[in-house]
Amino acid sequence: MSTGVDPSALSDEDLLRELGSLYDTRLDALRHAAVQAFGEHTKRMNLLEAEYVRRRPAREVDPGRLRAGARAR
Template identity: 45%
Template sequence: MSPHALGNDTLLHELEQLHRTRHETFLYGSEEALKRHTLRTGQLEAEYLHRFPGRQVTAARTRAGARAREAAARVESLPE
C-alpha cells in the first residue's frame, strides 16, 4: 500500500515494525529482502517527514547534544 494512503496511526505502526525488524533482516535476510526492507523504510520515513516537518527533536539526538554528552563524560572521568 502506498505510504500516502496510510492513516497516521498505521504509518507509525508500520515504521515501528520496520525499525524493530531491521537488524534481523540485515543479518539474516536475503539480498532481495534487504532491498525491499530498505526501500519500504525509506518510503515510509519520507512520508512521515513530509507529514510532520516540525516534529519535536530531542536536543540530545543532535550533534550539539552528542558533543555535550562527550564533554560531560570527559569531565566526569578526570581524577579529583
Template identity: 50%
Template sequence: MTGVDPSRLDDQQLMKELETIHRTRHDTLLYGSNDALRTHNERMAQLEGEYLRRNPRRLVSAARTREGARERGCAEAVTPDTSGT
C-alpha cells in the first residue's frame, strides 16, 4: 500500500488526503504511466472507502441522484434560450 493506512488517519487528515488525490486525478489520468494510474486508483479507492465507512449517513444532494439528474435534464430541455442570440 502507498501512504498511511486510511483507517489510521484522523478525519481532518483523511479529508486532506481526499482533496489532494482528487486534485491530482486528471493529470494522473492524462500523463501518468499505467503503474501510476493503477496506484492512484487503488489509493483513491482506499481513501474513498474509508470516508464512506466513517460517514454512512452523509448528506446526499437530491441533484446528485439519478432522479435529480433526470429532472435537471428535462428542465434544461424545456428552458428557452434567453441568451439573446
C-alpha cells in the first residue's frame, strides 16, 4: 500500500502542511480507524516526522522540553 508522495520530494511548505493534516486527524484515526488504517496513518506520520528532523537537525529546542526543564517544572 502506498503511503503517499515520498517526503523527501515535498517542499518545506508541503511537508508542514502534510504534517498538520496528519496531526489534525490523529485522534480520529486512533479512536475510529481500522487497525490497518491506523497503522498506515502511523507509518506516514513517522516518515514525515523523520524527514522534518532530517532537514532541521539543529532546530530550536525548547529548554522546557528537555529532561532538566521537565524536572524544573
